[in-house]
Amino acid sequence: xxxxxxxxxxxxxxxxxxxxxxxxxxxxxxxxxxxxxxxxxxxxxxxxxxxxxxxxxxxxxxxxxxxxxxxxxxxxxxxxxxxxxxxxxxxxxxxxxxxxxxxxxxxxxxxxxxxxxxxxxxxxxxxxxxxxxxxxxxxxxxxxxxxxxxxxxxxxxxxxxxxxxxxxxxxxxxxxxxxxxxxxxxxxxxxxxxxxxxxxxxxxxxxxxxxxxxxxxxxxxx
Ligand SMILES: C[S@@+](CC[C@H](N)C(=O)[O-])C[C@H]1O[C@@H](n2cnc3c(N)ncnc32)[C@H](O)[C@@H]1O
Numbered sequence: 001x002x003x004x005x006x007x008x009x010x011x012x013x014x015x016x017x018x019x020x021x022x023x024x025x026x027x028x029x030x031x032x033x034x035x036x037x038x039x040x041x042x043x044x045x046x047x048x049x050x051x052x053x054x055x056x057x058x059x060x061x062x063x064x065x066x067x068x069x070x071x072x073x074x075x076x077x078x079x080x081x082x083x084x085x086x087x088x089x090x091x092x093x094x095x096x097x098x099x100x101x102x103x104x105x106x107x108x109x110x111x112x113x114x115x116x117x118x119x120x121x122x123x124x125x126x127x128x129x130x131x132x133x134x135x136x137x138x139x140x141x142x143x144x145x146x147x148x149x150x151x152x153x154x155x156x157x158x159x160x161x162x163x164x165x166x167x168x169x170x171x172x173x174x175x176x177x178x179x180x181x182x183x184x185x186x187x188x189x190x191x192x193x194x195x196x197x198x199x200x201x202x203x204x205x206x207x208x209x210x211x212x213x214x215x216x217x218x219x220x221x222x
Pocket of ligand 1: 007023024025026027046047048049052074075076077089090091092096100
């Protein structure tokens with residue numbers, strides 16, 4: 001089936017024996033990939049808007065996987081059903097992801113794995129999940145149409161992370177491949193631009209940004 005590299009990579013991180021729920025499914029291609037190509041028995045794909053769900057329905061019909069995917073119109077985690085143990089949320093801002101999680105925190109007791117790919121504010125997402133008793137077991141990058149996306153995999157378990165690890169990514173910072181280097185270089189450029197634009201009165205933010213620039217320069221140059 002036709003699926004972009006980003007969604008494929010997210011799909012490849014979903015545990016094969018899981019019952020996954022994709023929140024903000026849009027076209028439902030991730031859930032279709034899981035049941036059609038990865039052998040996952042059943043999945044839920046949900047969205048809070050009718051337009052995307054119509055598109056999802058057409059794709060599910062096209063790929064003839066109606067018996068394996070349940071489509072649900074719901075706000076965030078309200079689409080949860082008993083047995084769901086894995087949640088995927090991608091292609092949204094990090095603060096929206098945090099809001100979705102915050103609104104139904106109690107349901108997390110049944111969720112072993114969350115695979116989250118925020119478009120921004122990834123540190124805020126990491127902080128939220130760590131506070132809720134998860135730790136990071138995988139961090140992946142994927143480049144699609146010249147944009148580098150982060151994919152974070154969380155599972156239950158408490159762990160302490162220093163700010164440096166939270167910022168660079170505890171797993172990402174151990175990688176030496178070209179895409180990781182490019183990701184850090186882009187981040188360094190953005191942080192340098194930010195530093196230039198900060199008013200002198202923003203002392204705390206200036207200190208933090210300088211620290212982040214140092215972390216990035218060190219990791220790029222080692
Ligand atoms: C940009 S699309 C991303 C689609 C897909 N997950 C991906 O990564 O390609 C975001 C989708 O999330 C849906 N969405 C945004 N906020 C939501 C929420 N609170 N609950 C459910 N769906 C939401 C939108 O309607 C939209 O279809």
